[in-house]
Amino acid sequence: MRLALLGGTGDIGEGLALRWARDTDHEVLVGSRDPERARERVEEYHAALDANGASGTIKGFENTMAADRADVVVLSVPPYHVENTVESVADRIGDAILVSPAVGIKRDDEGFHYHRPPAGSVTALAADAAPGGVPVVGAFHNLPAKRLSELEDDLGFDTLVVGDDRDANREIAALAAEIDGLRTFEAGPLSNAAEVESLTPLLINLARYNGDLDHVGVRFG
Amino acid sequence: MRLALLGGTGDIGEGLALRWARDTDHEVLVGSRDPERARERVEEYHAALDANGASGTIKGFENTMAADRADVVVLSVPPYHVENTVESVADRIGDAILVSPAVGIKRDDEGFHYHRPPAGSVTALAADAAPGGVPVVGAFHNLPAKRLSELEDDLGFDTLVVGDDRDANREIAALAAEIDGLRTFEAGPLSNAAEVESLTPLLINLARYNGDLDHVGVRFG
Numbered sequence: 001m002r003l004a005l006l007g008g009t010g011d012i013g014e015g016l017a018l019r020w021a022r023d024t025d026h027e028v029l030v031g032s033r034d035p036e037r038a039r040e041r042v043e044e045y046h047a048a049l050d051a052n053g054a055s056g057t058i059k060g061f062e063n064t065m066a067a068d069r070a071d072v073v074v075l076s077v078p079p080y081h082v083e084n085t086v087e088s089v090a091d092r093i094g095d096a097i098l099v100s101p102a103v104g105i106k107r108d109d110e111g112f113h114y115h116r117p118p119a120g121s122v123t124a125l126a127a128d129a130a131p132g133g134v135p136v137v138g139a140f141h142n143l144p145a146k147r148l149s150e151l152e153d154d155l156g157f158d159t160l161v162v163g164d165d166r167d168a169n170r171e172i173a174a175l176a177a178e179i180d181g182l183r184t185f186e187a188g189p190l191s192n193a194a195e196v197e198s199l200t201p202l203l204i205n206l207a208r209y210n211g212d213l214d215h216v217g218v219r220f221g
Numbered sequence: 222m223r224l225a226l227l228g229g230t231g232d233i234g235e236g237l238a239l240r241w242a243r244d245t246d247h248e249v250l251v252g253s254r255d256p257e258r259a260r261e262r263v264e265e266y267h268a269a270l271d272a273n274g275a276s277g278t279i280k281g282f283e284n285t286m287a288a289d290r291a292d293v294v295v296l297s298v299p300p301y302h303v304e305n306t307v308e309s310v311a312d313r314i315g316d317a318i319l320v321s322p323a324v325g326i327k328r329d330d331e332g333f334h335y336h337r338p339p340a341g342s343v344t345a346l347a348a349d350a351a352p353g354g355v356p357v358v359g360a361f362h363n364l365p366a367k368r369l370s371e372l373e374d375d376l377g378f379d380t381l382v383v384g385d386d387r388d389a390n391r392e393i394a395a396l397a398a399e400i401d402g403l404r405t406f407e408a409g410p411l412s413n414a415a416e417v418e419s420l421t422p423l424l425i426n427l428a429r430y431n432g433d434l435d436h437v438g439v440r441f442g
Contacts, residue, residue, distance in 0.1 A: 111413040157442075160427070186430045187423065192332040195423040202408065202416040206381070206441055209407045219440045220427055221378075 003175070004070030004096075006031040006063045006085055007077035009041040012101055012140065015148025016074065017045050019179040021056025022151060026175075028058040031066030038062070052151040068092040072175065074099040074140070079115075079122045086129035093134050097168045100126040101140035103200040111208065112201035114194070121193035123162060135168035137161055138193045139176060139184075141200050144215035155181030157217030160196050162187040185220060224396070225291030225317075227252040227284045227306055228298035230262040233322055233361065236369025237295065238266050240400040242277025243372060247396075249279040252287030259283070273372040289313040293396065295320040295361070300336075300343045307350035314355050318389045321347040322361035324421040332429065333422035335415070342414035344383060356389035358382055359414045360397060360405075362421050365436035376402030378438030381417050383408040406441060 003020055005013040008030035017028045030045070032038035038060030045058050067073050067089035077085045079102040086098070100123045104115035119125040123138030130136050139161045147153045159176050161169045161184060173184040187196050203216050224241055226234040229251035238249045251266070253259035259281030266279050288294050288310035298306050300323040307319070321344045325336035340346040344359030351357050360382045368374045380397050382390045382405060394405040408417050424437050 108412065110410045111408075112416075113413070114416060114419070185427050185434060187332075188426050188430045189331045191329065192334075192423075192426050195333075195335060195419055195426060198335070198416055198419040199423065202413075202420065203441070205409050205413050205416060206406050209409045213406060213441060216441050219442070220424070220434060220437050221440070 001071040002027045002029060002069055004029040004031055004066040004073045005076045006066060006073060006089065007075070007081065008032065009037055010076060011145035011149065012143065013076035014041070014045065015143065015145045016076065016140065017058055018048055018151055019148055021045070021058050022049060022052065022054040023180050024178045028056065029066040029070055030058060030060045031063040032060070033063055035060060035062040035065070048151065054151065064089050064092050067096070070096050072097050072099060072172070074101065075126055076101060078102060079104045079117070082122055082126050083129045086126055090131050093131060096134070097171060098126060098130050098134055098136045099140070099172055100136060100138050103141050103197045105201050112204040114198040114201050116194055120191065121197050123193035123197070124190055127190055135163065135165035137163040137165070137168050137172045138196060139172050141197050142203060142218055144203070144217050146215045147217065155217070157219050158183045158185060160185055160187045162190065162193045162196050164190045222292040223248045223250060223290055225250040225252055225287035225294045226297045227287060227294060227310065228296070228302065229253065230258055231297060232366035232370065233364065234297035235262070235266065236364065236366045237297065237361065238279055239269055239372055240369055242266070242279045243270060243273065243275040244401050245399045249277065250287040250291055251279060251281050252284040253281070254284055256281060256283040256286070269372065275372065285310050285313050288317070291317050293318050293320060293393070295322065296347055297322060299323060300325045300338070303343055303347050304350045307347055311352050314352060318392060319347060319351050319355055319357045320361070320393055321357060321359050324362050324418045326422050333425040335419040335422050337415055341412065342418050344414035344418070345411055348411055356384065356386035358384040358386070358389050358393045359417060360393050362418050363424060363439055365438050367436045368438065376438070378440050379404045379406060381406055381408045383411065383414045383417050385411045
């Protein structure tokens with residue numbers, strides 16, 4: 001498969017690109033609004049793979065070009081760019097699955113809090129913006145990006161998928177589980193996405209208040 | 222210490238009573254609005270300990286009597302009874318720490334959702350109802366009660382504490398960690414309680430949508 005990471009020059013994009021490139025045979029397309037920036041980052045990603053004694057296929061494109069070629073399109077952009085990013089690639093998505101990992105977070109002096117968008121969740125925001133018939137799956141919300149990017153880290157935590165198209169959920173769950181050390185579980189339909197996204201500010205709070213929990217992931221069972 | 226479980230005849234009360242009785246030297250006071258009911262349940266709890274080859278000290282009382290004697294008072298009641306339970310024992314709490322494990326949950330056809338009370342969280346609701354100067358700690362929200370009650374279960378999951386009095390947080394964290402197989406982390410001040418409580422409906426959704434996750438707990442790291 002071809003996996004596009006729109007905004008794939010950022011931290012969660014980097015982590016997923018490196019892991020998918022190393023652990024699977026899929027072709028990873030790193031998208032950016034600036035194709036030159038995408039290509040620069042792809043060079044860095046290949047250097048990180050080399051340093052890990054690994055290899056894989058990663059290419060850099062402008063976002064719409066990446067979306068155009070992909071079977072799975074991951075919106076690895078900040079939450080306030082989800083809507084315009086979906087709109088900018090809407091006529092290129094075709095029959096790809098759209099994946100939303102972003103979380104709305106606000107902070108105060110004491111911690112981080114879930115900032116629920118009027119749509120109900122960022123995943124729902126992406127689904128509202130997506131062309132009719134395009135399956136939208138929320139996934140990868142709760143992964144510590146830095147640990148994905150450190151290829152020597154064995155991970156050992158879980159990610160959740162949520163969305164109204166259960167076949168698409170399962171496809172993305174399987175794609176996530178191809179990453180070594182990552183397990184996936186399904187959290188149900190789109191209306192359950194807020195509870196999934198709420199976990200991210202909690203994890204940041206735990207890292208802040210517990211010296212021994214840095215870049216913390218979560219494991220269910 | 223003496224640990225009162227108000228509404229301790231219910232499922233989370235049962236689990237905590239059995240574990241604290243078996244794993245610690247603390248005296249567990251099971252409270253109920255009906256003292257006869259409390260004493261009946263305590264007999265059942267002792268039978269469960271016997272069946273596990275364990276022993277411990279558990280006694281049954283009317284709620285106010287239990288609160289009066291305790292160093293720690295756990296509000297193991299449904300969320301809609303938190304406020305009136307605190308009020309009913311307000312003049313008996315003395316210098317005990319008040320602990321709130323309840324979570325507001327609403328459900329629809331597709332799943333369970335966090336029902337945030339106007340106070341901001343159930344823990345904040347308990348804090349608002351508590352007499353001035355009484356430390357209130359949110360804890361034990363995310364524990365699968367049934368697994369606590371099954372004494373042969375080795376647990377292996379975590380619970381979080383949250384509240385504005387950090388000494389009280391640490392005291393309750395230590396008390397939780399005295400239960401074999403349970404680790405504790407601090408989630409920060411009271412204003413971070415909603416993110417902690419939101420985890421509970423997520424865990425119920427995961428149990429519903431994943432056949433292999435039943436009575437699921439969570440582990441951070």
